[in-house]
Amino acid sequence: MTEILLKNVIKAYGTVEVIHGIDLAVNSGEFVVFVGPSGCGKSTLLRIIAGLEKITSGEVVINGEVVNHIPASERGLAMVFQSYALYPHMTVYKNMAFGLENSKMPKDEIDRRVNEAARLLQIEPYLARRPKALSGGQRQRVAIGRAIVRDPKAFLFDEPLSNLDAELRVTMRKELAALHAKLGGTMIYVTHDQVEAMTLADKIVVLSGGNVAQAGRPLDLYNRPQNTFVAGFIGSPRMNLMEAKAVANGSGYHLNAGPQTVEVPSVPGLSDQSNVTFGARPEHIEIVDEASADVNATVELSEQLGGETYLYCNVDGLPQLTVHQLGQLPVERGETIHLRFDRAQMHLFGADGNVIANGISE
Amino acid sequence: MALAQTTASDRSVTAFLTRKREGGQWHWTDVFTYIYLFLGVLLMFGPVVWLVLSSFKTPAGLLEFPPTLLPLGQIEVQVEGYDDPLPLFNVTMEDGSVRELAQIRRIGIMSQMVDPADPGERISVPIAAREPIREMRVAVENYVDPLERFNFLRYLQNSVVVTLVSTLITLLINSMAAYGLAIYEFKGRNAIMLFVIGTLMIPVTIILVPAYLVVTQLGMVNTLWAVILPGAATPTGVFLLRQYMLTIPKDLIEAARMDKASEWAIYWRIVLPLSLPAIAVLAIFSVMWRWNDFLWPLVVLTRNEVYTLQIGLNAFQGELDVQWHYVLAMTVVTLIPVTLVFAFLQRFITTGIASSGMK
Numbered sequence: 001m002t003e004i005l006l007k008n009v010i011k012a013y014g015t016v017e018v019i020h021g022i023d024l025a026v027n028s029g030e031f032v033v034f035v036g037p038s039g040c041g042k043s044t045l046l047r048i049i050a051g052l053e054k055i056t057s058g059e060v061v062i063n064g065e066v067v068n069h070i071p072a073s074e075r076g077l078a079m080v081f082q083s084y085a086l087y088p089h090m091t092v093y094k095n096m097a098f099g100l101e102n103s104k105m106p107k108d109e110i111d112r113r114v115n116e117a118a119r120l121l122q123i124e125p126y127l128a129r130r131p132k133a134l135s136g137g138q139r140q141r142v143a144i145g146r147a148i149v150r151d152p153k154a155f156l157f158d159e160p161l162s163n164l165d166a167e168l169r170v171t172m173r174k175e176l177a178a179l180h181a182k183l184g185g186t187m188i189y190v191t192h193d194q195v196e197a198m199t200l201a202d203k204i205v206v207l208s209g210g211n212v213a214q215a216g217r218p219l220d221l222y223n224r225p226q227n228t229f230v231a232g233f234i235g236s237p238r239m240n241l242m243e244a245k246a247v248a249n250g251s252g253y254h255l256n257a258g259p260q261t262v263e264v265p266s267v268p269g270l271s272d273q274s275n276v277t278f279g280a281r282p283e284h285i286e287i288v289d290e291a292s293a294d295v296n297a298t299v300e301l302s303e304q305l306g307g308e309t310y311l312y313c314n315v316d317g318l319p320q321l322t323v324h325q326l327g328q329l330p331v332e333r334g335e336t337i338h339l340r341f342d343r344a345q346m347h348l349f350g351a352d353g354n355v356i357a358n359g360i361s362e
Numbered sequence: 363m364a365l366a367q368t369t370a371s372d373r374s375v376t377a378f379l380t381r382k383r384e385g386g387q388w389h390w391t392d393v394f395t396y397i398y399l400f401l402g403v404l405l406m407f408g409p410v411v412w413l414v415l416s417s418f419k420t421p422a423g424l425l426e427f428p429p430t431l432l433p434l435g436q437i438e439v440q441v442e443g444y445d446d447p448l449p450l451f452n453v454t455m456e457d458g459s460v461r462e463l464a465q466i467r468r469i470g471i472m473s474q475m476v477d478p479a480d481p482g483e484r485i486s487v488p489i490a491a492r493e494p495i496r497e498m499r500v501a502v503e504n505y506v507d508p509l510e511r512f513n514f515l516r517y518l519q520n521s522v523v524v525t526l527v528s529t530l531i532t533l534l535i536n537s538m539a540a541y542g543l544a545i546y547e548f549k550g551r552n553a554i555m556l557f558v559i560g561t562l563m564i565p566v567t568i569i570l571v572p573a574y575l576v577v578t579q580l581g582m583v584n585t586l587w588a589v590i591l592p593g594a595a596t597p598t599g600v601f602l603l604r605q606y607m608l609t610i611p612k613d614l615i616e617a618a619r620m621d622k623a624s625e626w627a628i629y630w631r632i633v634l635p636l637s638l639p640a641i642a643v644l645a646i647f648s649v650m651w652r653w654n655d656f657l658w659p660l661v662v663l664t665r666n667e668v669y670t671l672q673i674g675l676n677a678f679q680g681e682l683d684v685q686w687h688y689v690l691a692m693t694v695v696t697l698i699p700v701t702l703v704f705a706f707l708q709r710f711i712t713t714g715i716a717s718s719g720m721k
Binding site: 050051052071074077079081082083085086087088089098099102146150 | 611613614616617618619620621622623624627631632635636
């Protein structure tokens with residue numbers, strides 16, 4: 001069982017700092033997903049843990065040992081690369097045995113482990129093949145097999161599913177989750193796909209521009225985003241984020257966005273005349289009658305998926321709103337509907353982007 | 363690829379050699395292409411074919427004018443009282459009869475002849491009245507004599523040893539240098555590479571004397587090591603291999619690092635096998651360079667038993683007399699190994715990177 005700690009890790013290329021002091025704890029047996037848009041530093045952070053990148057300052061601690069100066073080969077971690085990085089001149093068997101041969105393991109033990117991993121991943125029929133004779137999904141399994149035969153302290157995955165087609169990605173995702181349940185090892189997984197992050201992770205670390213935007217359990221991130229970045233990044237389709245000005249009005253506030261006004265009760269941290277951003281997820285916008293509506297909207301596009309319906313609505317003075325409704329909805333393009341933001345699920349962020357309230361009680 | 367694409371109708375040789383553009387009609391570009399290709403073949407293969415054919419000619423056949431394509435030579439006979447063999451002619455005598463006579467010498471338009479059967483009598487005939495007697499004879503002795511009498515097998519052995527050993531050393535140390543310059547990132551990497559390539563601009567002739575002094579100091583003169591070692595590190599080889607190794611995906615190296623591979627294991631088990639096409643190219647070059655090397659061996663090898671083939675060939679070239687028949691025959695012998703090496707390794711030249719297993 002392995003614990004990984006990052007203490008104020010900073011990475012700079014020359015004068016350009018790309019990781020700005022990250023503190024992070026990966027607990028033993030945890031499946032941690034680094035997620036973020038391209039260029040946010042998630043892969044760099046993974047490579048720092050792997051030992052493939054040197055850090056500029058800070059500490060990387062694995063099981064209580066500072067490993068800053070321990071090379072990748074001696075950290076005892078295994079990594080699955082985005083490109084799979086299978087050795088093209090070796091058979092699948094050799095690919096998986098290579099790491100074990102390097103640690104001078106006896107032949108029959110290597111044989112036993114490779115066959116066991118092959119059985120686990122259902123790649124036994126391909127052991128004698130070269131990687132080029134395998135499909136993308138099979139290569140992916142071999143790459144994972146190469147990691148698990150080593151029985152490493154922790155598994156590192158660098159966007160392992162991004163080269164697969166959509167269907168296979170879903171299958172492999174499930175298999176990875178099952179694998180984690182079976183092996184129980186510490187896993188760190190990098191992806192830009194927040195669905196992968198939500199489905200796989202015990203803990204999600206959302207990275208933005210070389211900083212941790214928020215780290216926590218998937219649903220915590222979903223329910224209680226700490227800033228607009230996480231609010232916009234987690235959840236698909238995105239949360240509707242609207243900029244407004246808070247104006248005190250009696251016991252509560254008016255959020256004025258252009259000609260629209262949304263009334264909210266008094267919220268600690270919200271002050272008069274401040275710029276705020278309020279957010280509502282598509283499923284937290286209700287279609288109501290005109291009297292109780294916050295805004296009136298024109299349906300721009302309606303996506304009927306059978307089991308659920310997405311409406312893309314134009315509201316004067318606001319960005320386009322996405323509304324999610326269960327079931328089938330007889331709404332047509334150009335129709336006017338009346339929308340109300342569910343206050344209990346409404347998020348309020350200050351001008352600096354940090355949260356003021358997740359859910360406003362009425 | 364082109365071969366794989368030929369259809370069944372293209373299988374016969376004639377059909378293959380008269381293939382045309384689409385439509386099967388002769389187009390001027392077809393004609394032009396064939397003329398161009400024919401000239402190219404003539405230019406490339408003509409001299410080689412000429413060399414091989416000539417290597418089977420007798421000394422007299424070589425001197426014949428106009429030259430003949432096939433090993434056709436005038437018959438020479440040994441006549442009593444004359445040291446050298448004399449060329450044989452059919453001579454039409456004044457009375458119209460034809461006799462076989464050997465020519466002693468030519469004086470102006472007259473020729474002094476002798477009857478081999480009756481060496482005492484000399485006969486003068488006009489040169490117009492004689493006709494050389496020629497025969498088609500393959501002069502195998504051009505090959506046999508040098509190999510048996512002149513120690514050429516020893517030269518051949520020396521050449522093989524020099525070529526093999528130095529090619530192995532070249533491949534090993536060049537690939538190691540290339541590995542360092544391609545896989546590691548460090549300050550001054552490009553400067554070092556430039557420096558290595560820069561040495562290409564210094565011709566061998568300039569460093570001949572200093573290199574000779576070093577070799578002498580090391581006591582290697584007249585040993586094969588004197589030929590093998592100084593040329594083992596080639597800037598061309600380092601450059602070639604390094605550029606190729608740069609194309610090996612970095613992920614593979616990092617995957618190997620994660621797989622606990624030592625630097626040596628990464629070099630020997632990952633990078634070298636993946637660089638095989640480039641290594642084959644360098645091997646071919648190295649074999650050709652070493653096999654054909656002349657100037658440096660000439661300087662450091664002065665004793666007959668350490669001669670390489672090229673130096674041995676030079677020995678046939680006296681100050682006054684060149685034994686062309688031997689030179690030509692042994693040139694053919696020296697060409698054979700290089701041709702074989704090229705024939706067997708050339709498929710590597712065209713092989714691209716072995717499918718990298720990357721997407």
